[in-house]
Amino acid sequence: xxxxxxxxxxxxxxxxEDVTLDCVYETxxxxxxxxxxxxxxxxxxxxxxxxxxxxxxxxxxGRYSWNFQKSTSSFNFTITASQVVDSAVYFCALRTExxxxxxxxxxxxxxxxxx
Amino acid sequence: xxxxxxxxxxxxxxKGKDVELRCDPxxxxxxxxxxxxxxxxxxxxLIYFQGNSAPDKxxxxxxxxxxxxxxxxxxxxxxxRTQQEDSAVYxxxxxxxxxxxxxxxxxxxxxxxxx
Numbered sequence: 506x507x508x509x510x511x512x513x514x515x516x517x518x519x520x521x522e523d524v525t526l527d528c529v530y531e532t533x534x535x536x537x538x539x540x541x542x543x544x545x546x547x548x549x550x551x552x553x554x555x556x557x558x559x560x561x562x563x564x565x566x567g568r569y570s571w572n573f574q575k576s577t578s579s580f581n582f583t584i585t586a587s588q589v590v591d592s593a594v595y596f597c598a599l600r601t602e603x604x605x606x607x608x609x610x611x612x613x614x615x616x617x618x619x620x
Numbered sequence: 621x622x623x624x625x626x627x628x629x630x631x632x633x634x635k636g637k638d639v640e641l642r643c644d645p646x647x648x649x650x651x652x653x654x655x656x657x658x659x660x661x662x663x664x665x666l667i668y669f670q671g672n673s674a675p676d677k678x679x680x681x682x683x684x685x686x687x688x689x690x691x692x693x694x695x696x697x698x699x700x701r702t703q704q705e706d707s708a709v710y711x712x713x714x715x716x717x718x719x720x721x722x723x724x725x726x727x728x729x730x731x732x733x734x735x
Contacts, residue, residue: 540723548709550726596663607676608653608724612662 507532509599511611518587519619526582526614528597534558536602539573539580544613545593553595556580587618622646624727626712632733633702641697641730645714652695653724654687655711663711669695702734 508531518524530539541553554564556573564571568585584591597611625644633639645652654666665679669689680686684702689695699706709731713724 542726547728549728550711550713552723552725555723607665607668609665610655610663 507534507599507601507604507609509597509609509611511595511597511614513614514612515615515617517617517619520589521586523583523585524587524616526584526595526597526616528580528582528611530578530580530597530599532599532601534601534603538600540598540600540608541571541580541582542596542598543593544596550596553582584616587616589618589620592616592618624712624714624725626710626727626730628730629728630731630733632735634735635704636701638698638700639702639732641699641710641712641732643695643697643712643714643727645693645695645712646716646725647693648716649714649725650692650717651715651724652689653713653715654695654697655713656681656708657711657729658708666697666710699732702732704734707732707734 510529513527516524537558539556542550543553544550554571561573561575570583572581594613594615596613599609624646627642631639651670653668655663656666657663667674667677667680667687671692672689684700687695687697709729711726711729713726715722715724
């Protein structure tokens with residue numbers, strides 16, 4: 506079975522602090538894809554990043570970075586020097602080669618950045 | 621249009637009535653997905669289409685829910701005899717081919733309120 510766990514339901518940080526959002530996934534498939542989406546208060550989900558299971562290289566994009574570790578089945582997301590505009594709900598998702606087009610989403614982490 | 625569009629944006633209905641929710645995917649996207657997001661919850665997968673066919677209907681919560689897609693484009697999600705527990709935001713997403721490698725692009729959602 507496929508599953509994504511985001512154990513942190515809500516996080517609050519003060520502006521300029523760094524924050525890491527955790528994502529742990531479960532799958533028996535060897536080929537899979539992991540995603541992060543941002544859902545701001547406006548409601549529309551925005552794609553942030555996709556990683557495939559064969560590429561464990563960490564990625565940095567501006568203030569965002571992602572740490573993919575197959576050994577711990579984790580795909581954590583770090584925001585450096587957080588800003589108020591980062592306040593949103595963040596979802597981690599998984600799809601695998603053998604589950605076709607179905608995505609499995611975590612329950613999301615609500616991040617509030619306090620000015 | 622540039623993105624996925626959904627209509628109506630808001631729908632208030634009385635218990636027992638039928639409702640139809642519409643999704644217009646991005647042109648050329650072959651896969652289309654429906655999700656439900658209850659207040660403060662994650663995304664619940666409902667159904668997905670590859671072209672006009674729906675290989676996976678496992679997420680539909682009951683036989684009151686049905687969906688169709690015509691011409692490989694527009695999709696309609698129908699809820700018959702609505703119940704109060706159907707109140708949620710219904711999100712539609714689409715993916716370009718080859719769908720299994722690509723992220724989903726989400727629409728703004730339809731907020732359904734059943735009184």
